[in-house]
Amino acid sequence: MPASGTLFLLPFLAGLAGAAALPLVGIMLRLRAEWLAALSLTQWAAAGVLLANALGLPAWLGALGGAAGAAAVKGLAGTRGNTWHAAAWLAGWALYMLIAANTAGGQALIDGQLYFAGGPELVLLLAMAALTAISAPWLVECLLRDRLFPALETANGRRRWPWRLLFEALAAATLAMAAATLGLMATFALAVLPAWVAFAVAPSLRAAHGMALGLSIGGFITAFWIALRWDQPFGPVLVLVLVALAAAGALPLRQWWRPSGAARD
Helix, strand or coil, X not given: CCHHHHHCHHHHHHHHHHHHHHHHHHHHHHHCCCCCHHHHHHHHHHHHHHHHHHHCCCHHHXXXXXXXXXXXXXXXXXXXXXXXXXXXXHHHHHXXXXXXXXXXXXXXXXXXXXXHCCHHHHHHHHHXXXXXXXXXXXXXXXXXXXXXXXXXXXXXXXXXXXXXXXXHHHHHHXXXXXXXXXXXXXXXXXXXXXXXXXHHHCCCHHHHHHHHHHHHHHHHHHHHHHHHHCCCCHHHHHHHHHHHHHHHHHHHHHHHHCCCCCCCC
């Protein structure tokens, strides 16, 4: 393998793990009608990374702390929905900008720091991808039941907090690690765009999972090659690739497939 290939192998594998986990998280966030969490939690994770850098702590620790803090406040407040996440994103953005104004590295987090990913980032993102893949079938079932039959678990005396706690923790940790590695907007794009296209055209949730994964992983590999080939920042290239794939895939597939039960915004 060429030296350049060895140099970028760990970043590539770390990003690939993130690209495999994020669309599954994005689908679950859409089922919960909280897709803006992909923006608010990544913004708080980015603020945590900047703060960790200023204090000399590992970036991944700051990312997990920032996202976990935002998720904990949401849980304690007992709120849900995109409106809360819009307010949380604005607060996280303000904090991020204040920290960035007094430290260094703010722009790098937006563009993405994938090329600097190493062993710890790879291990943590692989763990997040594995946990997401294992727990997704059960969590999707719980989310569907909670959305379509909200009184069912209460009537049957079932407790909601175990699966809700797992869902919140998994989403926060995955988005935080991805934000620290892939960049803020790249993480948001991977969590939102593949799930959006899949919900628009897929006839079932199982098909939506496969379609979202295909778009996410295919977009990541394409963007990684383009960014390296033409020496461009990875984050903006990935976002443009995913937007192009979403635009190219959503309209033709929607006309050919025309599913009767596909999920809409």
